[in-house]
Amino acid sequence: MLANTASYEITWEKLPDDFVLDNEPVDNINQPLLAAALTESLELASRLPADALTITNYGICATLNNRFVVKAPDWGYVSSIRVSREEVKRSYTPRLQGDIPLIVMEFLSDTEGGEYSSKPTYPPGKWFYYEQILQVPNYAIFEPDGGVLEVYRRDNLGYYQLQTPDANNRHWIAEINLFLGVWQGSRENRTGYWLRWWDDNGELLLWGLELAAKERQRAERLAAQLKALGVEPEV
Numbered sequence: 001m002l003a004n005t006a007s008y009e010i011t012w013e014k015l016p017d018d019f020v021l022d023n024e025p026v027d028n029i030n031q032p033l034l035a036a037a038l039t040e041s042l043e044l045a046s047r048l049p050a051d052a053l054t055i056t057n058y059g060i061c062a063t064l065n066n067r068f069v070v071k072a073p074d075w076g077y078v079s080s081i082r083v084s085r086e087e088v089k090r091s092y093t094p095r096l097q098g099d100i101p102l103i104v105m106e107f108l109s110d111t112e113g114g115e116y117s118s119k120p121t122y123p124p125g126k127w128f129y130y131e132q133i134l135q136v137p138n139y140a141i142f143e144p145d146g147g148v149l150e151v152y153r154r155d156n157l158g159y160y161q162l163q164t165p166d167a168n169n170r171h172w173i174a175e176i177n178l179f180l181g182v183w184q185g186s187r188e189n190r191t192g193y194w195l196r197w198w199d200d201n202g203e204l205l206l207w208g209l210e211l212a213a214k215e216r217q218r219a220e221r222l223a224a225q226l227k228a229l230g231v232e233p234e235v
Contacts, residue, residue: 005132007120011063012096014087019068021059021090028109030144032056033188034195035075038105041197041205042077047178053078053098059091060101062133064122071129073104076136077176094134102175103138104130105195115141131160138173140180140195147182147193170198178205 035056042048055076062069070091081088081098094100106115106126117125120132130136131154139152139160151171152160165171170181179198187194187207197205206214226232 005120008064008133009066010133011066012093013061013063013068014093014096015059015061015068015070015091017090019070019091021070022072028107028144030190030192031074031107031109033190034107034142034144037187037194037207038075038197040207044208044211045197045199045205047176047197047205049079051080051082051098053081053085053088053092055092055101055104060104060134061091061093062129064124064133067122069123069129069133071126073101073126073130074107076101076104078102079175100134101136103140103173103180104134104136105140105142108141108143127160132158137175140171142182142195144193147184149180149182149195151180168198168202 039048039054039056042054048054055073055078057072057074058076059070059072060076078092078094078101079099081092083097088097092098108115114125116127118127118131119125120128124133127139130139135154135158137154139154141150141152142148149171151163151165151173153163155161163171165181166179168179168181170179173180177200179200179202181196181198183194183196183204184192185194187209199205
C-alpha cells in the first residue's frame, strides 16, 4: 500500500505576504504556450465561469504540521474561488479560498522534476501532494516532444490510476464535462503536439485564430452564394 497522510496534520492557511516563493524560470519555453492554449479555448467556448481560476506555474498551498508547502503545476483548473482575485494573485490555498483543483497538469521537459514522485516525507513529492494532500481528482502528465499524454484519476481508495483513452485517443474529464487529448499542428510559431479540449459531441474547442478563420470562410461562402444569385455583397 502506498504511503498516506497519517503522519501529517493538514491545515489550509493563507500564504503569508512575506513568504518567499520559488522564482525559478519554467523548465521549457513550450510550457507557457501549452498552458495559454488550454485556457484560451476554454474562455472562447464560454467554458470558464467568472469565478473559475486557471493556474499556470502558480503556487497551490497547504500547511503540513505547521510548515507551508507550495507546488506550482504547469496548468490547473479550479471551478470556483470564494475570494477576490486580488487575494490569490501570488498563490492559492484550496478549501480556504475556494475549491480544490479539478485537474492539474505537468509538462515534462529535459529537466524532469519529479512529476512521478510519491515521496511522503516533507517536503512531499508532486504526485503525493496532488494525490494525497490536495486530493485532486485528475492528474495529467504530458510529454510535448513525443505527444505522449498520461491521465490519472483518483480511485475510491484515494490513489491515482492510469486511465485508458477512448477510441479517439482522448480522455473524458467528467468534472469539466470535456475530453482532453493530443492534437498536432501549429500555433504561435511552434509546430508540434498540443493538448486540446473536445466537447461531449466530439467538437474541438477552437483557439482565437481558428475561430477567425472559420468566420472568414463562412463570410466567403456567403459572398459566393450571393454572387451566384446575382447579388453583389456589400464590402
